Amino acid sequence: MADTLTTPRQIVVAVVGDGDPRGPEAHRVLEWAEEVGQRIARGGAAVVTGGLGGVMRAASRGAASAGGYTIGILPGDDPQEANEYVRLPIATGLGVIRNLVVVTSADAVVAVGGRHGTLSEIGLALRMGRQVVTLGSWRVESDQRMGGPRVHRAHDPREAADLALRLAKEGPVRPST
Amino acid sequence: MADTLTTPRQIVVAVVGDGDPRGPEAHRVLEWAEEVGQRIARGGAAVVTGGLGGVMRAASRGAASAGGYTIGILPGDDPQEANEYVRLPIATGLGVIRNLVVVTSADAVVAVGGRHGTLSEIGLALRMGRQVVTLGSWRVESDQRMGGPRVHRAHDPREAADLALRLAKEGPVRPST
């Protein structure tokens, strides 16, 4: 029976960023996030986010507009908190720590803009062996040479999505801890 | 655009229990879990489990055999750890604490058999306001009268699934903390 029931694993890309972007860059960041979500969905991957507003909502909206599957990993215990473009809300009750689940549930991560919460997601992603693509987000560098996952800077949504899709297909790599 | 993109929320029921049932009851527990999963899927709900073996695999298999949607919330960081009947693996990196996500991501919880890990899931489910149906599992009682979610004992897989589907539709209730 197993043969006919089992299904190929779906590629999943996380999009992380500001839940409420402000300032002169806000509009551009949301446009970027929507285009990144759309391009990832067109590339055949599901989009996972933290399920709330701002970049999370924009990326989910972009993916949904391309017919993609959208997952929202919520900090609270109420699935109704998810934005309207999330097809599968996962209420976690974890608070801040849901950030770990957002990045670990993905095969690769794109950070669009973002402040302190986004930096924590970039750090956790690398710790869990997930490659990270940034677009107008944090620059993180170390003096030490080390193997494992790293941060790749993209310059536009197309480059970010293409790079993330490629890295996601290659899959997680062993972090340096 | 929102109107055509948004979708109704899916009802989700968690099935929790032993990852490796042993002893004279093992065979019956696995049969129960498979039937519970199948009946929940037939009732139109998705089945979420911890994604590994034993009761988790049997419930996922039952749901998949009925064409249902199956989610596996994994303790580790590798989606490949999911059993072959999980359609959407969510790798969390949370270890023991993924138990919180399994129950919080559901609208109601069924516990089939189970040992210490299952008791922790029953406790966390009630703490998060999720009603719990037990089948051959823990009996938990308090001297105090308190409102909120509680444990409902079922006597066979059919009663467990029917009760869980009904409670899931009613949704979470406020815990007494």
Add this chain to the structure above:
Amino acid sequence: MADTLTTPRQIVVAVVGDGDPRGPEAHRVLEWAEEVGQRIARGGAAVVTGGLGGVMRAASRGAASAGGYTIGILPGDDPQEANEYVRLPIATGLGVIRNLVVVTSADAVVAVGGRHGTLSEIGLALRMGRQVVTLGSWRVESDQRMGGPRVHRAHDPREAADLALRLAKEGPVRPST
């Protein structure tokens, strides 16, 4: 240098229960918790709690009155939330999941009264191999025979503290999962 710097490990007992006891039993529950905390401190163990009010505060107060060391594992990110009898507040930012740390940081656990949150702590304690002593709290039983830690019912604060001190000295046991 190591010889003179290292110190023997301290025995630690967790006291868990209602953060805001109500109803006819509330007064007795708080008296019990204070006496349990006092007796544990007299027995030479540190007392760890969730650091907030109700049973947590009463147990910390009892321990402090006997000159004992008190630790409060807080759900939020502000050490100032700890009650005034906590000597070492540990702000965790974990929310509900700080319950896991409260019980895992202890060698044994006493539950005094309590509602849904306390049941989650009893379940997590057993899952982490910590023996549990209950006093006017939940009754949990399984049809299955299983090894590992279990729930011991005490009938008064003296029996609860003595039993917890003895079990704490024996240390954690392997859970059945």
Add this chain to the structure above:
Amino acid sequence: MADTLTTPRQIVVAVVGDGDPRGPEAHRVLEWAEEVGQRIARGGAAVVTGGLGGVMRAASRGAASAGGYTIGILPGDDPQEANEYVRLPIATGLGVIRNLVVVTSADAVVAVGGRHGTLSEIGLALRMGRQVVTLGSWRVESDQRMGGPRVHRAHDPREAADLALRLAKEGPVRPST
């Protein structure tokens, strides 16, 4: 009774970094961590670490040598895993997520060297509003202007400890999320 029992809150500084430093910098990193721990203890603050080896052990050793109080927030469930300079081991059972507790339990954080795990701690520290001092560690920068905690680069152990003690006394600041 409260007046005589309550005690002033202790200032706590976290030292984070590599659990097993390798390469040409390893020796210097460990010397730095030991000196940072020693200077923090002399400044009157307790030192919290992840409780294991490498930078965690060196910082604990430095603090213990100055008569300081040392706390180890362990990923596993066994307090015996703590290094021999930890006076209070806190076993958490949280795995990777114990990193959140290490930084949230502190008033400020020093990162000495470090790889992917350390970057996750820097990100989580800022997310929780804790100021971060780095010594030979990650450089993190954002294009955006934002308020809240930030990363301060120190050039030697003395500067790192002095800065961390000053920031710890000022206490947490609201993150930008």
